[in-house]
Amino acid sequence: MHLFVDNLTNVDFSYLDHARGLVGETWLASAALDGALDDQGMVCDFGIVKKTLRNWLDDEVDHRLLVPVQSPHLELQRSGDTLALTWKLKDGGEITVGGPEQAFALVEAEEIFEESAAAWCVTQLSGAFPGSVAKLQLKFCSEHIDDPYYHYSHGLKKHDGNCQRIAHGHRSRIQIFVDGTRDPEWEERWAERWRDIYLGTREDLHGSEGGDQLGFAYTARQGKFTLTLPASRCELVTCDTTVEQLAQYIAETIAEEEKGRIVRVRAYEGLGKGAEASASR
Numbered sequence: 001m002h003l004f005v006d007n008l009t010n011v012d013f014s015y016l017d018h019a020r021g022l023v024g025e026t027w028l029a030s031a032a033l034d035g036a037l038d039d040q041g042m043v044c045d046f047g048i049v050k051k052t053l054r055n056w057l058d059d060e061v062d063h064r065l066l067v068p069v070q071s072p073h074l075e076l077q078r079s080g081d082t083l084a085l086t087w088k089l090k091d092g093g094e095i096t097v098g099g100p101e102q103a104f105a106l107v108e109a110e111e112i113f114e115e116s117a118a119a120w121c122v123t124q125l126s127g128a129f130p131g132s133v134a135k136l137q138l139k140f141c142s143e144h145i146d147d148p149y150y151h152y153s154h155g156l157k158k159h160d161g162n163c164q165r166i167a168h169g170h171r172s173r174i175q176i177f178v179d180g181t182r183d184p185e186w187e188e189r190w191a192e193r194w195r196d197i198y199l200g201t202r203e204d205l206h207g208s209e210g211g212d213q214l215g216f217a218y219t220a221r222q223g224k225f226t227l228t229l230p231a232s233r234c235e236l237v238t239c240d241t242t243v244e245q246l247a248q249y250i251a252e253t254i255a256e257e258e259k260g261r262i263v264r265v266r267a268y269e270g271l272g273k274g275a276e277a278s279a280s281r
């Protein structure tokens with residue numbers, strides 16, 4: 001018998017890609033299970049399926065940096081329960097990340113994409129379901145978005161939860177209105193500007209701002225986090241990078257060029273949520 005659960009949860013995370021660098025991503029997860037019927041006439045109670053998978057994905061994938069440990073572009077070092085890695089980029093640059101182990105997911109794969117990540121999750125989940133379940137399949141996919149969107153990574157050092165991790169991210173739509181009318185040109189400009197970007201807070205800078213490589217470091221409740229990456233893959237902002245503050249930052253930046261007009265920005269953070277802000281000059 002075949003059982004399925006569509007859109008059971010979504011995961012927000014970042015991953016390392018040889019060409020794209022640090023990629024903020026949001027995927028929807030769906031599951032399918034094959035097995036015999038138990039004495040309730042079920043392959044597995046939907047309640048158990050949803051709780052088991054949601055809890056596991058929340059703990060092991062959501063808000064983590066997914067690292068493809070079989071990649072030739074990776075150097076990884078462990079010291080106690082902290083990890084430090086160097087990732088070589090296709091254009092010759094590099095990214096380094098350090099932090100507590102719980103901020104990373106070490107995925108047995110050469111590259112991270114929907115299928116490789118799902119296959120690793122299924123391996124990790126072996127034994128999580130009752131014996132009536134013979135086979136688990138997991139599928140990740142991106143939300144269908146008609147609007148322009150961007151992928152960004154960031155870390156919120158003041159956040160009490162997992163958003164404090166320095167390299168987690170989202171795939172997010174952006175809607176921009178000038179004097180009440182949607183402005184596709186501005187939306188495309190921001191989608192391009194924040195394509196695979198790291199949004200760094202200026203006060204977290206470690207080292208100088210002027211060079212080709214930028215460094216960020218902070219200590220939060222989970223431990224010490226560090227990140228270095230090419231300045232060209234980064235946008236520095238003076239505020240923290242909550243979606244409220246990003247919406248305000250975008251609105252104010254556009255308002256500088258749209259003098260006398262009211263700019264309203266509806267910025268998403270991942271799927272189905274975000275913040276609205278307005279500005280005029």
Ligand SMILES: Nc1nc2c(c(=O)[nH]1)N=C([C@H](O)[C@H](O)COP(=O)(O)OP(=O)(O)OP(=O)(O)O)CN2
Binds near residue numbers: 163168
């Ligand atoms: N009001 C705000 N709340 C939160 C913000 C924010 O900018 N404004 N940001 C975060 C984190 O950046 C986090 O990455 C958001 O991730 P998400 O998974 O969407 O949030 P939750 O963990 O709360 O939701 P789940 O659906 O349960 O994963 C957090 N909050």
